[in-house]
Amino acid sequence: MPRIFRRVRTGRVIAATAAVPLVLSLGLAGAAYADPGAPPERQLAESVQAPNIKRHLEAFQNIANANGGNRAAGTPGYDASRDYVAEKLRRAGYQVTLQKFDFPFFQERSTAVMEQISPEPKTYRPTPPGGSQLGDFATLTYSGSGNPTATVQGVDLVLPPSPEPSSTSGCEAQDFAGFKSGNIALLQRGTCPFADKARNAQAAGASGVIIFNEGQPGRTDTFTGTLGGPGVTVPVVGTSFAVGEDLASPANTVVRLKTDTESTTRTTHNVLAETKRGNADKVVMAGAHLDSVVSGPGINDNGSGSAGLLEVALRMAAFQPQNKVRFAWWGAEELGLLGSEHYVANLPEADRNKLRLYLNFDMIGSPNYAFKIYDGSEGGPAGSAEIEKNFARYFDMLRIPHVPTPFDGRSDYGPFIAVGIPAGGLFTGAEGIKTPEEQQMFGGEAGKAYDPCYHSPCDTIANINDRALAVNTGAIAYSVATYAFSADPPSRATTKSAATQRGKDQMYHGGLIK
Known part of the structure; x- marks a missing residue:
């Protein structure tokens, strides 16, 4: 069966989502529709434009094409992706850090x-x-x-x-x-x-x-x-x-x-960008992994989350947040969350206590998508349920259905919730199978994988559903701004979630360990 695509031909993200009421478009509108009197979370969401997101994905695709077909950590394709993201952020005025670390590289030749x-x-x-x-x-x-x-x-x-x-x-x-x-x-x-x-x-x-x-x-x-x-x-x-x-x-x-x-052992980097303004004792963090697997360009996994987050960060540069905002693009996620693990392990305890929450965006444009929000009420540290509700509020305002997805340890929220930091995020599905109930809610094909090109050479820019990408990028902007301007964002818990830690112990995004 053919995949379902909704191409954005012209203009702003609203072109991809005509079924959404205009008055509730929020992140599906462009900057020309932004209401300067609206709350900052609506203003940031309204500033996001679909063509800009797609340009980032096109850049990732071109990088993969020029570097052996992939953007895997420890390869020239990843280094070029890193440099693309870092340069965009520097030009926008962010303080950018490339966090270097060694990691065990693996590939089947x-x-x-x-x-x-x-x-x-x-x-x-x-x-x-x-x-x-x-x-x-x-x-x-x-x-x-x-x-x-x-x-x-x-x-x-x-x-x-x-x-x-x-x-x-x-x-x-x-x-x-x-x-x-x-x-x-x-x-x-x-x-x-x-x-x-x-x-x-x-x-x-x-x-x-x-x-x-x-x-x-x-x-x-x-x-x-x-x-x-x-x-x-x-x-x-x-x-x-x-x-x-x-x-x-x-x-x-x-x-x-x-x-x-x-x-072998190779070297790679996390890309970290921080706002110059905002309360440094209340840090709001959002991240997405930048690397692909060796076997493909990784445009949905996870060029989609990386591109959406990058566009939100670039639009955020025009704002003066109340709390400091830190963005991260992780390396070596595909080999076991290694970049985020390195970051959390090397974050001093005093700095951990200032980190109020972490938002994660991994695969937000799957072609046979479902809108999934990480279930903060099950397995997440205290404060995670509040984050889930805030994402749900955004989708509800757009009258778009959504479903919970578990914290199963398969993405970069894992190291954060393991040390008690509230977390949340978005996901549109990987190799799992869409249910008939989800087909009723989101369209697409029941009985088929959310992403039939997961970890494959065909995970190209043709593997992206533009509607899912646009809606989720608006949700990223809405959530980041909500906490960037919150007087009291969720705070770090003092104990880890045993349920979540068990999931982390048993599964990585790259595969089971036992």
Whole structure:
């Protein structure tokens, strides 16, 4: 089925949203429609113009085209994206800082191979680099390289699986007692990190590692995952439960497993911009990750959030906020929220206490979109529910439906809520499937991914829904200005949310860790 696009041909954002009442257009109008007597949140929202947002996306696309098709952290494409954003901000009068950090870079240089040689010849479908469409198996992030053909040996498997996730397959070194060096270790997903399983297998002499999903409902499909960083030198892949069960029996199954990867340490930057005016004891922060995956240009993920935030920051430069506003474009999000993790970890406690809230914008223009607001009442620190309500207020004023989305640890709000900083933000969906109820609310296609080009080469400027991008950029402006001019914005809690921390411990945007 064709994707749904609403192209902005001329003029201002209102051209993309004719169904919205004019009197309630707010961020869908252009500067010519702004009411100088309106509250600042309405003025900022009304100053946002669709053509400017699209020009930023076109710049990101051109950068990717000129640099190997991607804007991944640690590559020339990211550096050019960084410089584009920083230069725009400097010209607007911001104090711009490039925060340097080292990070573990990873890429698949070619598509992996897994095939059963005997007793039954069989070729398994690989997941393309980036994990956009899952095959029968997927290379885990930070897997080593290799091309072994060897006997598969199961390690402490539970077949059939227990009713609840509980497998400790490969979690302890003693699980490999009796393991024959040179074999490919067959392990079951369970309760410990994939990295523990892989390192134990490698120490036991395994020439490769296959980790299959555990088998309970919701844990049967092929999964993408991460080993957390370099250190494992043999191939490591994840498979579905069905593939793992097939390999576990009969005995003496021989498999060829080939991966061709690069795991190195590289340097990248976060881009930080701060208003010169405003109360430095009440800092309002908003961010979006600037990097793409290696496998594509990342125009929706997350050129969309980066472009929307940049345009809001440029329009904000004409205002004199009551509170200091800090904008951030994060590096290396796709490898585990590394830029935002670095920022929060290196922020002195006194400065953390001045940071009143964090707003996050990741994938705000998905072609089969739903308008999703992070659910601050579930899993967010105190103050997060207030942020959610403020976003909802904006959509309600525009008479646009919206739904909550959980804090699942998959984007850059994670490090902030882990230290008790109130957070919120917007999202239009990634590889998840749109429901019939959402189709009724937002249009598009039920049963299809929100973004069929997620983490793929086709995540180009043609992958953007202009209406979603425009509405959400207006919401960014409205929310940033609300707190920039608030006498009492939400404040940092003293304790972290246990529910949110569990989500962060178990999942990164780049993949599961266990």
